[in-house]
Amino acid sequence: MANRQRVWGLAKRLQATLTQLDGVSCQGSALGTWFETMPDGPDQNMPEAEVSWHTASRAVASPGKSFFYGSRVLRARALYFPEPVKLRQMSVSFVDTAAVSFISGFNMIDEHERSHALGYQHGNAMWRISLPLDEPIQGWELAIDLSGIKGIAAVQSDGKLTSWAGESAGLPRWRLKEAQGVSAVKAEFDALKLVSISRDRLPNQENWLNNCIWYPEVPKEGLLFNGSRGDKPRPKYNYPVTTVFFGESDGRYLSQLSEIVVWVFDICHVVGVKFHFTDSSYNRQLGYVGPFDENYPARRNFSDSHDSTVSFNIDGPSVGLKIRSNLDRSIQTPDYPYGTDKGWVTVHGKGSQIIGMFASLARAFWDLGLISV
Secondary structure (H helix, E strand, C coil): CHHHHHHHHHHHHHHHHHHCCCCCCEECEEECCCCCCCCCCCCCCCCHHHCCEEEEECCEECCCCCCCCCEECCEEEEEECCCCCCEEEEEEEEEEECCEEEEEEEEEEECCCCEEEEEECCCCCEEEEECCCCCCCCEEEEEEECCEEEEEEEECCCCCECCCEECCCCCCEEEEECCCCCCEEEEEECCCCEEEEEEECCCCCCCHHHHCCEECCCCCCCCEEEECCECCCCCCCCCCEEEEECCCCCCCCHHHEEEEEEEEECCCEEEEEEEEECCHHHCEEEECCCCCCCCCCCCCCCCCCCCEEEEECCCCCCCCEEEECCCCCEEEECCCCCCCCCCCCCCCCCCCCEEEEEEEECCCEEEEEEEEC
């Protein structure tokens, strides 16, 4: 009986989701996918082949590839404009899936009150973003989890964001922005929701800051990055590049930094760094900090597995950390019992002042580096 009740509850949730799709089509000029072939007649203002796309997506599986999380594109839609479009308003539609909402489509109203819709439109679940008419927008900032896009804000001509439509707090972000206004938009969907969005870009004018998933927010331009894998951190396996700053984004609390504690999981995996300040309200962390119980999302590999912490001042790399202070004292962690085959990478700040750190991390650090000005 308990299983019947559980299955019935799941079936009712699925029914509620599918009911939202009754009579709802995917709007916009169709582009070919493995699921949908191209329409016979050309009804687009500009061939897709002429557009160089700048795309934001996360955990989208390629056709024919199996996947255990993420999504797969079923439908693609596009809008083309003869010149950078000036928008009066953007209405964002949402679909509910088991108490979680995702963007299902959006409708852009231009300066002439013309409507340009993409995706699945649900009139009873719309958020509206008002936009200034004086300049075209430069793109969007997106809040993305592993199943789709949950929030969106427009990037105005001065680089500032509009209000958010949907959920943004606590989610990784992607800034889909170019220097020029938007003249073409492509959106890709699974059966329910938006999983990828693209805007046109000029060839050879790529800003790598706008080609990463970031957490908790996209860093401002002008900062210098230097990590154990180079000066352009890239997310690995759909996990974001995570940053921590020693006081906003200018290191204003650095003089109050009193202790740095590195957390090591399962003998040798550096998984987190905790920064302690004389004023504890400034304390912050990068990655995971312990103690680690059975809920920690990684398995232990050693029969004598144990966790540890080491406290010091920092300058270092990834699988292990070797820290050197400004008094030339150093300490190394973890004390790996089976040797370090790949050697060490020394990371220095590229600027005159270190103001933070970044890491590409999943359950442990893949990359670790310094942010400076």
